[in-house]
Amino acid sequence: MTTSPPHHATSAPTGDGQRAGHPAIEFAGVRKDYLSHGEAVPAVKSLDLAIGQGEFFSLLGPSGCGKTTTMRMIAGFEEPTAGKVFLDGQDVTGVAPNKRDVNMVFQSYALFPHLNVLQNVAFGLERKKVAKSEIRRRVGEILEIVSLTGMEKRQPKEMSGGQQQRVALARALVNHPRALLLDEPLGALDLKLRQQMQVELKRIQREVGITFVYVTHDQGEALTMSDRIAVMNGGLIEQLGSPRAIYERPASRFVAGFIGTSNLIDGQVSWVENGLGVIDLGSGERVLMPLPASVAAGRAIEVSVRPEKIDLHRSAPHAPGLSVVSGTVSEVVYHGTSTNYTVATTAGSDFVVFDQNAHDAEDVASRGERVFLTWAPQHSYPIGV
Numbered sequence: 001m002t003t004s005p006p007h008h009a010t011s012a013p014t015g016d017g018q019r020a021g022h023p024a025i026e027f028a029g030v031r032k033d034y035l036s037h038g039e040a041v042p043a044v045k046s047l048d049l050a051i052g053q054g055e056f057f058s059l060l061g062p063s064g065c066g067k068t069t070t071m072r073m074i075a076g077f078e079e080p081t082a083g084k085v086f087l088d089g090q091d092v093t094g095v096a097p098n099k100r101d102v103n104m105v106f107q108s109y110a111l112f113p114h115l116n117v118l119q120n121v122a123f124g125l126e127r128k129k130v131a132k133s134e135i136r137r138r139v140g141e142i143l144e145i146v147s148l149t150g151m152e153k154r155q156p157k158e159m160s161g162g163q164q165q166r167v168a169l170a171r172a173l174v175n176h177p178r179a180l181l182l183d184e185p186l187g188a189l190d191l192k193l194r195q196q197m198q199v200e201l202k203r204i205q206r207e208v209g210i211t212f213v214y215v216t217h218d219q220g221e222a223l224t225m226s227d228r229i230a231v232m233n234g235g236l237i238e239q240l241g242s243p244r245a246i247y248e249r250p251a252s253r254f255v256a257g258f259i260g261t262s263n264l265i266d267g268q269v270s271w272v273e274n275g276l277g278v279i280d281l282g283s284g285e286r287v288l289m290p291l292p293a294s295v296a297a298g299r300a301i302e303v304s305v306r307p308e309k310i311d312l313h314r315s316a317p318h319a320p321g322l323s324v325v326s327g328t329v330s331e332v333v334y335h336g337t338s339t340n341y342t343v344a345t346t347a348g349s350d351f352v353v354f355d356q357n358a359h360d361a362e363d364v365a366s367r368g369e370r371v372f373l374t375w376a377p378q379h380s381y382p383i384g385v
């Protein structure tokens with residue numbers, strides 16, 4: 001029996017015309033419990049999610065939050081305890097992995113060591129008895145996309161980690177799957193190569209136009225490549241949105257802390273007027289921020305502000321219209337492009353400030369120095385309002 005997914009609408013980009021109209025992947029009311037020593041262990045508690053055609057979608061979260069389980073349910077290696085999974089609008093719950101037309105790439109490349117690049121990439125097509133000329137054409141095309149043209153005769157052991165990962169990618173993409181699932185594929189590479197491959201992966205995904213679902217616990221990686229990110233925590237999606245939305249407007253304390261560095265400060269709403277709120281920090285200082293009129297005066301509020309939005313001053317600034325918080329520098333760390341300060345604020349919490357090294361060295365504040373931090377109202381963001 002074929003069941004229709006509950007909704008087809010998605011704000012995500014659409015690619016392949018034939019498949020347009022349905023999300024590439026959809027979870028409807030999915031729950032997944034594992035049985036461990038006779039007890040049900042919830043891995044995914046409740047999942048309703050639509051991933052668009054041609055979207056680069058990341059599942060991001062700490063170890064054990066349910067990312068891999070979610071991905072394995074797309075591939076068919078795990079079945080939901082409740083709910084349904086749809087691919088291109090077709091109910092695939094209970095359908096065997098090899099009948100789903102999705103491929104996976106792992107951190108371990110799992111290449112055939114005795115086969116060369118050409119044979120590794122052509123392997124699946126040959127098993128499907130695709131015509132030799134068609135195999136040659138498709139393999140040539142995909143090797144060009146992953147920048148391995150000219151390396152057809154090499155064996156995996158004669159290649160670098162990054163090159164081997166490209167072979168694995170080519171092999172997974174050559175048969176044009178409905179979706180490619182990538183489970184921490186760059187985890188084995190060193191930092192520099194990993195960053196290069198992030199840019200490459202995004203380019204490759206754009207060129208092939210296939211839906212990518214990427215599992216990672218590395219927030220930088222997810223921010224760099226994704227069209228949208230689902231931040232998972234304890235078997236639930238805590239926030240779903242574009243990298244910018246997730247970074248600039250974290251919906252919870254967990255997301256604010258997990259994605260990049262966040263400064264959090266407690267205060268009380270003094271008043272809200274014309275969409276601008278004034279927050280009393282209890283130290284004689286205040287934060288200005290956009291707030292809806294529905295937020296009542298007297299309400300306790302937690303404010304988040306990112307370290308790169310803050311200006312650090314060595315003398316009291318004249319800053320009408322800005323938030324101003326003073327404190328004492330407790331740590332100064334030079335990072336080449338920026339100097340990172342930790343400031344123990346008068347209002348109680350420690351603030352981290354990233355100061356671009358665009359000015360002279362003598363302008364650097366030192367440990368123990370009293371400083372003033374300012375930032376614009378739009379860079380304060382209320383948590384949970």
Ligand SMILES: Nc1ncnc2c1ncn2[C@@H]1O[C@H](COP(=O)(O)OP(=O)(O)OP(=O)(O)O)[C@@H](O)[C@H]1O
Pocket residue numbers: 034035036041042043044061062063064065066067068069070217
């Ligand atoms: N086969 C299994 N049997 C029992 N429990 C499992 C099984 N696989 C995963 N779990 C549990 O389910 C939860 C989610 O695991 P999952 O592997 O999906 O998390 P993850 O976010 O991918 O973590 P990681 O980043 O460490 O891979 C964890 O609590 C885990 O211990």
